[in-house]
Amino acid sequence: MSRPQGGDDEFNAIALRLFTHQFRHNLVFQHYCQQQGKTARTVKHWRDIPAVPINAFKDLTLSCVPPERCERVFMTSGTTRIDSKGRHYHPHLRVYDHSMKLHFAERFMRGEKRLRMGILFPTGNMMPNSSLAHYLGLALHEFGADGSSYFIGPKGMDTERLCETLAQVQRDGEPYALLGASYSFVHLMDELQQQGLGFSLAPGSRLFDTGGFKGQSRELAADEFYRQLSASFGVPASACFNMYGMTELSTQFYDNGNATQPTVKSGPHWIRSRTVDPITGQDVPAGERGVLVHCDLANFNSVTTILTEDVGETVDGGFMLLGRAQGVQAKGCSMAMDAFLQAARA
Structure with a gap:
């Protein structure tokens, strides 16, 4: 794995290379990006990479290589949707x-x-x-x-x-x-x-x-x-x-221990997180709650950027995890999923 320790510029460069690769080889993702007007020519920053709703892993195959060529498939527990489990395909686990x-x-x-x-x-x-x-x-x-x-x-x-x-x-x-x-x-x-x-x-x-x-x-x-x-x-x-x-x-x-609540969660330099309005996909203002989006450079075969159904607040050093999306936020996640399915099946 490359180690983008030089800051956002190096992270951004690797994220864009992965986006180009996934756009070309993950056709389900490609269709969604095209619906959003996002291509390798128009996406210039990792924050602009379309975030795939997490439930898409339950309904569609998100993989740059055929699933039968993958060393391992990890599956979700199915506790939120017992009729379907999310599948994450790994060509190898290195x-x-x-x-x-x-x-x-x-x-x-x-x-x-x-x-x-x-x-x-x-x-x-x-x-x-x-x-x-x-x-x-x-x-x-x-x-x-x-x-x-x-x-x-x-x-x-x-x-x-x-x-x-x-x-x-x-x-x-x-x-x-x-x-x-x-x-x-x-x-x-x-x-x-x-x-x-x-x-x-x-x-x-x-x-x-x-x-x-x-x-x-x-x-x-x-x-x-x-x-x-x-x-x-x-x-x-x-x-x-x-x-x-x-x-x-x-x-x-x-987190760094649980002496106080809520704790601040943070990741290594090869992952970045945002808090967004799931309806618009735009970052919420500092200090406001939004739905968490993670851009993970280790997700080289599926998609780097995922819209979760978890609510959080961005703070210095990371984010606070504040529960599951409810109400308008949950509706926004559902709308994003509907848009993804519509594009993928077009």
Whole structure:
């Protein structure tokens, strides 16, 4: 992956090269761009690249190469539209893996080469089309110390073995990292409460959650979720990190701990974010809420620029994630999707 560290000019140059490539080889995307009056001649800045509505990954094939030539397809969980799952095609995973390892090392490992890890999510073999399963497998393989392990298998969470491990590292004073889906942590905390158990992990321990609760557990407000995490494992909220990612992207965003809410999410230099009015596609004024658009240079085979259904506010150093689009904003996302489908099927 090229490393556009020189600022916006270098990022812009790479984004425009990718746009030209995707316009030529991703015909579904090409039709949409033409409807918007956007071509390689008219698009002069990454902010002008048409943002593809995220639901397009559910209805259409967005790929510059035939899907059968792709090494892996990651699929969404289907929690928002159970009739269809989004598909993100990867000819190879070298770019995805490099993106993950570089930024994970910086934002979560923070100078540590390896930490003993526990994974609260199924393995990649169990869920071969899950980008999160692949991501967490990379974390364990590349950064996990001896004794790292998965604690969710075909029969569910192995709470007994996990509690034995937590008790052991607590006795030994060994820093420990526990990583998994947010809802997995809720199930674990509920089980610990039922058993009257709690832990006080050694300094340097850290917790890592990703995603929402997706109807898989009870819902918790963010501040209460991290309060309960701290109480259950003896890890300060400042050492509880959240990753914001999605199947349709190849790069992830992180916060710097959850001592206060809402947190600021930010990504590496190869991704940029905007907050827009989904009806006009224009940036909203500073300090106002808009729908998040991400331009990810690691998305070399699908489309670089995605209109999400997440509401955020741009701030210094990144953005605040403020929930799902509702009302007029949700209608704007739906209208953008209708326009995309109309163009793609013309």
